[in-house]
Amino acid sequence: xxxxxxxxxxxxxxxxxxKLSCKASGYTFTSHxxxxxKVRPGQGFEWIGEINPSNGGANYNEKxxxxxxxxxxxxxxxxxxxxxxLTSEDSAVYYCTTxxxxxWFAYWGQGTLVTVSA
Amino acid sequence: DIxxxxxxxxxxxxxxxxxTISCKASQSVDFDGDSFMNWYQQKPGQPPKLLIYAASNxxxxxxARFSGSGSGTDFTLNIHPVEEEDAATYYCQQSNEDPxxxxxxxxxxxx
Numbered sequence: 001x002x003x004x005x006x007x008x009x010x011x012x013x014x015x016x017x018x019k020l021s022c023k024a025s026g027y028t029f030t031s032h033x034x035x036x037x038k039v040r041p042g043q044g045f046e047w048i049g050e051i052n053p054s055n056g057g058a059n060y061n062e063k064x065x066x067x068x069x070x071x072x073x074x075x076x077x078x079x080x081x082x083x084x085x086l087t088s089e090d091s092a093v094y095y096c097t098t099x100x101x102x103x104w105f106a107y108w109g110q111g112t113l114v115t116v117s118a
Numbered sequence: 119d120i121x122x123x124x125x126x127x128x129x130x131x132x133x134x135x136x137x138t139i140s141c142k143a144s145q146s147v148d149f150d151g152d153s154f155m156n157w158y159q160q161k162p163g164q165p166p167k168l169l170i171y172a173a174s175n176x177x178x179x180x181x182a183r184f185s186g187s188g189s190g191t192d193f194t195l196n197i198h199p200v201e202e203e204d205a206a207t208y209y210c211q212q213s214n215e216d217p218x219x220x221x222x223x224x225x226x227x228x229x
Binding site: 035044045046047059061062063095097102103104105106108109110111 | 154156158164165166167168171172177209211213214216217218219220221222223
């Protein structure tokens with residue numbers, strides 16, 4: 001079955017960067033786009049962007065173009081998202097989700113809670 | 119960006135009754151005869167769960183008491199009859215246009 005494994009939490013200092021991981025299993029990793037979504041209480045869901053694991057090509061929400069960088073490691077079926085220059089506004093739960101070839105999100109990771117604090 | 123406005127923000131429904139949630143898009147999410155609107159359920163500490171895709175299609179494994187309808191800019195999620203386990207927050211999401219966007223959520227309480 002399709003599984004997306006994400007670390008539960010990351011504590012990072014303001015101004016630093018963090019690289020979040022999403023390890024996929026149960027399907028052919030390179031066949032389907034991986035998406036990343038940010039969720040903050042009171043702020044709702046924000047789609048950050050998507051990456052094609054077969055060639056590394058990515059599309060970003062304009063709002064996150066200078067904040068997030070999506071990459072993949074095909075050898076380990078893992079997608080990554082680096083979030084840079086962290087501020088309190090970046091404290092959130094970040095989910096990876098694959099579209100599995102469809103324009104909807106049937107499979108989600110458990111999410112990584114990022115806390116930005118000195 | 120396409121803005122999705124959900125209403126109400128919260129509602130309380132008696133066990134066995136009907137819950138109706140509305141999602142209005144700032145522009146059409148239809149393309150080539152399909153409506154690119156999806157619905158999710160989220161419970162605390164869990165990722166979202168897909169309920170309805172393409173406006174009215176029930177995801178595999180989701181109980182038939184969930185149904186979706188609508189096209190263009192107006193969409194509705196119905197839950198009938200409501201059960202205790204349906205207490206959650208529900209979100210609409212459009213995938214017709216980048217960036218994909220989500221509604222603000224509707225919190226459902228079961229009376």
